[in-house]
Amino acid sequence: MNELIYNLAVWLDDTEWSRMLHESYYMYNWVESTHVLTLMVSLGMLFLIDLRMLGLALPDVPASRIAERLNVPMLIGFAVMFITGTLLFYAVPVRTSQSLWFRIKMGLLVACAVNAFLFHKRMNESVATWDIEPRAPSRIRLGAMLSLTFWSIVVVCGRFIAYDWFDCDTSPNTLIDIVSGCVDGQTRF
Amino acid sequence: MTDEITSENKNAKLKDDQAAALVVAQAFIVFSAIYWFTQIESVRELLQLAYG
Amino acid sequence: MNAVILTSYPRTLTVVAVLLTLLMLAYGGAMDAVYPSLLGVFEWLETTWFGVIGKTWGAAFAFVEAVHLLGLALLGGCVLAGDGRLLGVVLTDVPVQTVVERTHRVFVCGLSICLATGIFMACGVATKIYYLPVYWFKMLALSAGMLFHFQVRRPLLGHDIQNLNPVVVKMVAVASLLVWFMVAATGRWIGFSG
Numbered sequence: 001m002n003e004l005i006y007n008l009a010v011w012l013d014d015t016e017w018s019r020m021l022h023e024s025y026y027m028y029n030w031v032e033s034t035h036v037l038t039l040m041v042s043l044g045m046l047f048l049i050d051l052r053m054l055g056l057a058l059p060d061v062p063a064s065r066i067a068e069r070l071n072v073p074m075l076i077g078f079a080v081m082f083i084t085g086t087l088l089f090y091a092v093p094v095r096t097s098q099s100l101w102f103r104i105k106m107g108l109l110v111a112c113a114v115n116a117f118l119f120h121k122r123m124n125e126s127v128a129t130w131d132i133e134p135r136a137p138s139r140i141r142l143g144a145m146l147s148l149t150f151w152s153i154v155v156v157c158g159r160f161i162a163y164d165w166f167d168c169d170t171s172p173n174t175l176i177d178i179v180s181g182c183v184d185g186q187t188r189f
Numbered sequence: 190m191t192d193e194i195t196s197e198n199k200n201a202k203l204k205d206d207q208a209a210a211l212v213v214a215q216a217f218i219v220f221s222a223i224y225w226f227t228q229i230e231s232v233r234e235l236l237q238l239a240y241g
Numbered sequence: 242m243n244a245v246i247l248t249s250y251p252r253t254l255t256v257v258a259v260l261l262t263l264l265m266l267a268y269g270g271a272m273d274a275v276y277p278s279l280l281g282v283f284e285w286l287e288t289t290w291f292g293v294i295g296k297t298w299g300a301a302f303a304f305v306e307a308v309h310l311l312g313l314a315l316l317g318g319c320v321l322a323g324d325g326r327l328l329g330v331v332l333t334d335v336p337v338q339t340v341v342e343r344t345h346r347v348f349v350c351g352l353s354i355c356l357a358t359g360i361f362m363a364c365g366v367a368t369k370i371y372y373l374p375v376y377w378f379k380m381l382a383l384s385a386g387m388l389f390h391f392q393v394r395r396p397l398l399g400h401d402i403q404n405l406n407p408v409v410v411k412m413v414a415v416a417s418l419l420v421w422f423m424v425a426a427t428g429r430w431i432g433f434s435g
Contacts, residue, residue: 026232033429037317039310040425044318051347058343061335069332073321152311159307163299201249203400209253210397211409213389214416216260221419 002181009093010188021091028091035084042077043151045070053144055135062131067123094188100166100180105157112150119143256393267381279371286367295365302365305358312354313425319348320421327398327414337402345395352387373434379427386420 012018021028051057052066089096096102122139130137136144168182168189265271286292295302325331326340363370370376394413397405 026236029430029433033426036310036429037422037425039314040317040321043311043314044316044321046318047315048318048322048344048347057347058335058339061332061339061343065332065335069334070322073325073331155310155314156304156307159310160303163303165300203404205250205252206393206397206400207406207409208250209256210393210413212253213256213260213393214409214412217385217389217416217420218412221423224423 003183005097005181006094006183006186006188009097012090012093013188018090018093021087031084031087031091035081035088038077038080038084039155040077042074042081043155045074045077046147046151049074050144050148053136053140059134063133063136064123064127064131067120095167096161098168098181098189099161100176101157101160103180105154105161108150108154108157112147112154115143115146115150119147252392252396256388259388263381263385267378272377283367283371286364289364291361291364292367295361302362305361309355309358309362312351312358313428315351316348316355317351317421317425319344319351320417323348324414324417327410338398341398348390370431373431375427375430375434379424379431382420382423382427386417386424389417389420 021031048057049067049070052059052061052063058066089102119140122143123136126137126140130140135141166176166180168177168180168186287296295305322331323341323344326333326335326337332340394417397409397413402410
């Protein structure tokens with residue numbers, strides 16, 4: 001499996017556009033900056049929705065209204081995050097696919113998606129009964145807490161990808177190397 | 190009488206706050222426009238020097 | 242007549258004076274005069290506890306960077322929701338005053354997180370950022386943004402929105418978005434410089 005990921009990453013790395021993007025000072029940094037600054041749109045809206053459920057933000061506005069109205073800018077933000085994130089991966093595919101932090105981040109993103117799905121399902125089922133309460137019921141609050149926690153760790157992991165603490169070397173032998181997906185005798189990093 | 194003075198004061202304060210907001214907002218918008226224009230222009234010139 | 246202007250427009254006159262001072266600092270040579278004497282302060286910052294931890298413990302620095310970003314997300318979310326409401330783009334069916342007032346509290350939390358983590362980070366790389374024009378520009382934009390938020394935007398929106406000129410309100414929203422975008426963008430660029 002790791003070998004397949006590695007080969008795929010090497011293939012991506014060999015494409016002309018990947019090299020161009022990686023080597024372009026302005027283009028790469030602009031894509032990276034857009035990825036980071038769009039946090040304000042995507043996570044900014046998400047945090048407001050989650051904090052509303054916990055009763056910490058806009059407690060006197062109906063919860064469903066906050067969730068519905070801020071959903072659109074949040075999703076636009078996440079779309080931009082996804083596009084710029086994919087480009088960042090494409091620019092440095094081998095190192096990123098073998099980054100421990102990137103792998104944790106991807107796992108957590110799946111967890112975030114599942115949590116968001118359950119959160120919305122539960123909210124839509126019961127919101128009529130607690131819409132104007134300053135705090136949502138405990139099940140919904142748990143979802144909001146999980147969302148805040150997962151996304152915060154996603155940001156931390158995202159930031160950690162930039163650091164080379166656990167980068168692969170030519171002879172992988174530690175547990176971290178195995179989890180990171182380092183391939184024995186790999187020539188590309 | 191007192192009511193009149195308070196409402197006059199309130200009105201004066203509103204005028205002052207609004208004028209302050211107008212001055213600063215205008216300054217920020219104009220400054221941002223110039224700043225980002227020159228930033229973009231300088232990068233464009235740099236890239237033109239590098240790649241023609 | 243002059244006396245009337247002085248007494249009737251204290252806030253306007255103050256902000257004009259502050260704006261001119263900030264411009265002087267940035268472009269009028271005032272910064273050049275104080276700049277050399279600040280090097281000592283920045284060298285000292287690196288010797289503080291924050292500076293030593295930031296320089297020697299890479300993981301702690303990276304973690305604080307991430308928390309800085311989370312604070313930014315919170316701050317940016319509040320700015321976008323508040324100014325978006327003033328522009329009539331988001332939460333249009335919630336009263337302006339409610340959105341502005343409630344997001345302000347969260348905004349203060351986000352700003353506090355950013356300031357606390359920002360000071361820590363600045364200590365860790367003090368002698369690097371001292372030489373970066375973009376760092377000074379960010380500090381200028383941040384000061385302008387904070388003064389604008391607390392001394393101009395908030396007092397203005399404390400009035401009944403019905404009595405305010407809608408054009409001024411919209412200009413305030415645009416200016417607020419621009420200044421916080423400037424702070425965030427120049428902040429990100431510090432990492433790419435030096």
